[in-house]
Amino acid sequence: MPTISKKELEDYQQLCKDRNNGRILTPDGLRLICEAYKNDPEAIGKHMLETLARIQSIKKVGS
Numbered sequence: 001m002p003t004i005s006k007k008e009l010e011d012y013q014q015l016c017k018d019r020n021n022g023r024i025l026t027p028d029g030l031r032l033i034c035e036a037y038k039n040d041p042e043a044i045g046k047h048m049l050e051t052l053a054r055i056q057s058i059k060k061v062g063s
Contacts, residue, residue, distance in 0.1 A: 023055075
């Protein structure tokens, strides 16, 4: 019977936590963001980078 490592279990639990808190980008979510920015790659990229910076700053404060 196959088993998973402790690290794999932790990764799976983190993935479940992210999914439950809406932090997983689905194809529909990506489509919504692209439509909101009228498919302008520069605006979409700016939004993504700003969101990443916000998430990273929240993680640092919460650590």
